[in-house]
């Protein structure tokens with residue numbers, strides 16, 4: 001099956017700085033489950049930003065759903081973004097909307113009927129343990145509760161790709177396990193899942209997952225060797 005994501009010799013820099021991601025060449029299979037690990041500052045969030053089209057690469061080629069993202073026009077961008085669910089490290093909930101309306105957003109944007117929206121949001125609220133806060137505004141929730149809302153919003157429309165940045169960083173172990181179950185269920189329905197995490201304990205929760213480790217902007221395999229490096233560097 002064709003890769004859902006393909007990177008070829010991709011580099012990323014912010015402004016005129018040094019490259020923070022270098023020589024990334026890898027592909028993600030549709031329906032795969034991937035953990036992205038690495039020390040703080042290694043480049044995990046930056047790689048996710050390339051995937052959700054918040055950053056353009058300084059060099060190399062990124063193909064997403066078979067399309068070179070460099071050829072994407074502004075007009076085609078929203079349709080692409082709708083296929084990607086994102087759990088941001090800083091949640092990015094909309095402050096003036098209730099948590100119910102935050103979670104409902106992707107379905108409403110997708111034109112889903114209101115009855116179905118209500119039912120789906122009710123199920124999600126129950127799953128993340130927040131039914132009793134359905135009408136609350138995000139600012140009145142704890143960090144862990146906001147994180148659960150962010151996750152519910154990212155998964156509710158069953159995106160083709162789910163990108164989650166430290167999605168369990170603010171919750172206890174029992175809740176982290178429950179949230180991982182949600183990701184595994186979504187993955188079982190065909191969503192490709194990428195979870196960036198510091199938390200080594202999470203990796204053991206999904207035996208079928210692949211691990212990708214970033215060290216100083218480069219992908220490294222489990223044995224510590226340079227992975228997918230460019231031909232020039234291997235020579």
Ligand SMILES: Nc1ncnc2c1ncn2[C@@H]1O[C@H](COP(=O)(O)OP(=O)(O)OP(=O)(O)O)[C@@H](O)[C@H]1O
Nearest residue numbers: 014017020038039040041042043044045046047198
């Ligand atoms: N907007 C930005 N402008 C300039 N440099 C940035 C920006 N965002 C990140 N960086 C730099 O890019 C490098 C990778 O950062 P990134 O946030 O991707 O790391 P990370 O692995 O996600 O870290 P953490 O686990 O702490 O979230 C770091 O050196 C960081 O300082």
